[in-house]
Amino acid sequence: MIDFTEMSLIEKNKVFEEQLFRAQLSYAKAHSTLLAFRLSTGEKTKYSVYQSTNFKTEDLFLVKKIIKGSKFDLVWDGPDKVLEANTYVISYIKPHYKKKTFKAHVS
8 A cells, every 4th residue: 555645746646647557558458358359259150151052952951059158169950951941041940849940041
């Protein structure tokens, strides 16, 4: 703890300016660390987008799921059967849910 009783006003200002400068440096370092972490996780989950789908009905495909807070970041679910395919959306059924249809975005 700093004893301010014997310090002059100029010395107090220097101490406060130094503390402010150190706080700004620590915020900048924390910001750059968080930004680097976000960019690295973005690179892990980055994938190319197909321009058109070549899926036909009854084709089998895998669905990529991102699970946060898990040992494995990415999990491939499937194979699932295609019911209908548009340019970017696929309607499909899972083997255990025969009456329920699901939709996935092609990417």
